[in-house]
Amino acid sequence: MSAKDFIRRYLAHNLGLKVLSLLLAIALWFAISVGKLH
Amino acid sequence: MHAAGVWPHLTVVSVLDILVVAFIMYEFLAQIRGTRAALILVGASVAGLVFYFSRVFGFTTLNWLIARVFPYAAFIVIVIFAPEIREALARLGRRLTLASSSGAEAEAYDDIVMAASLFSQNQTGALIVIEREIGLRTYVESGVSLEAHLSYDLLATIFRPSAPLHDGAVIVHGDRIVAAACFLPLSMNPVLSTQLGTRHRAGIGITEETDAISIIVSEETGGISLAVAGTIERDLTVERLRERMGKLLRRYVPPTPMPTAIADGRGMDESETEMPMGSSDSHLKPGGER
Numbered sequence: 001m002s003a004k005d006f007i008r009r010y011l012a013h014n015l016g017l018k019v020l021s022l023l024l025a026i027a028l029w030f031a032i033s034v035g036k037l038h
Numbered sequence: 039m040h041a042a043g044v045w046p047h048l049t050v051v052s053v054l055d056i057l058v059v060a061f062i063m064y065e066f067l068a069q070i071r072g073t074r075a076a077l078i079l080v081g082a083s084v085a086g087l088v089f090y091f092s093r094v095f096g097f098t099t100l101n102w103l104i105a106r107v108f109p110y111a112a113f114i115v116i117v118i119f120a121p122e123i124r125e126a127l128a129r130l131g132r133r134l135t136l137a138s139s140s141g142a143e144a145e146a147y148d149d150i151v152m153a154a155s156l157f158s159q160n161q162t163g164a165l166i167v168i169e170r171e172i173g174l175r176t177y178v179e180s181g182v183s184l185e186a187h188l189s190y191d192l193l194a195t196i197f198r199p200s201a202p203l204h205d206g207a208v209i210v211h212g213d214r215i216v217a218a219a220c221f222l223p224l225s226m227n228p229v230l231s232t233q234l235g236t237r238h239r240a241g242i243g244i245t246e247e248t249d250a251i252s253i254i255v256s257e258e259t260g261g262i263s264l265a266v267a268g269t270i271e272r273d274l275t276v277e278r279l280r281e282r283m284g285k286l287l288r289r290y291v292p293p294t295p296m297p298t299a300i301a302d303g304r305g306m307d308e309s310e311t312e313m314p315m316g317s318s319d320s321h322l323k324p325g326g327e328r
Contacts, residue, residue: 017067025060033047
């Protein structure tokens with residue numbers, strides 16, 4: 001499998017959903033971290 | 039915001055933590071995308087936002103009301119998402135066990151593809167459900183138990199319009215036909231095309247509730263459809279159906295063309311019509327009487 005195929009199959013596939021999941025996870029971590037500080 | 043105070047705590051472990059949570063979220067979102075669970079999730083998110091803003095803007099009563107309801111949300115989520123949770127756990131189990139179909143099953147599935155080709159040519163309505171990880175005993179018990187070796191001839195016989203068992207779904211487990219004339223739950227997905235009849239809705243409905251695969255042949259158009267995880271792929275060619283089944287059932291599909299079933303047309307009554315759509319009964323015998 002070439003690098004292009006790999007990127008298309010595993011990275012670009014559902015990219016929007018992956019980015020959204022990452023943002024949600026960061027937001028969750030952030031919210032919990034802020035809570036711990038207080 | 040306290041960003042400046044939080045970011046210094048970002049360690050390698052935190053990054054790994056975030057990535058693991060992101061992976062779980064992605065799997066969850068990918069799982070529910072396009073299903074009724076996604077709409078419910080949107081509704082729950084809106085309720086969460088209302089709760090947040092009610093606190094920010096001092097809507098005391100609204101905030102009190104939502105705060106009283108929220109503790110029960112976990113139970114509500116478990117009840118509503120039960121099929122999705124079941125499907126997710128089954129998928130996880132499948133990944134861990136690397137389950138694959140045996141040679142005998144692979145041959146049996148070729149018989150299903152050939153039978154679908156025959157039904158398509160003769161415009162004979164058919165609904166075949168292939169059981170995977172989640173058991174279909176509830177639905178098997180609603181039909182007539184067969185426990186017979188799966189073969190092209192048997193499928194052709196069962197779905198002959200004059201045959202007593204042609205109404206309803208055939209349920210396949212491995213290389214055996216477990217039951218015929220089974221009742222299936224109808225899909226209640228409002229997004230589905232209104233062109234879909236009861237047989238198609240039943241075929242999709244079972245894939246919403248379980249991880250089964252449905253093969254549906256329309257008796258109006260002869261079109262072959264494949265339903266999996268609550269979604270339907272319509273007007274498949276025989277080759278495409280074979281390829282998709284090979285992928286879904288994890289088996290090697292050699293690039294040789296499938297032998298096409300010869301339609302004789304005998305006993306295949308084309309005048310039979312599908313059931314009217316929009317029935318309120320959620321457990322109908324697909325393509326047939328109640």
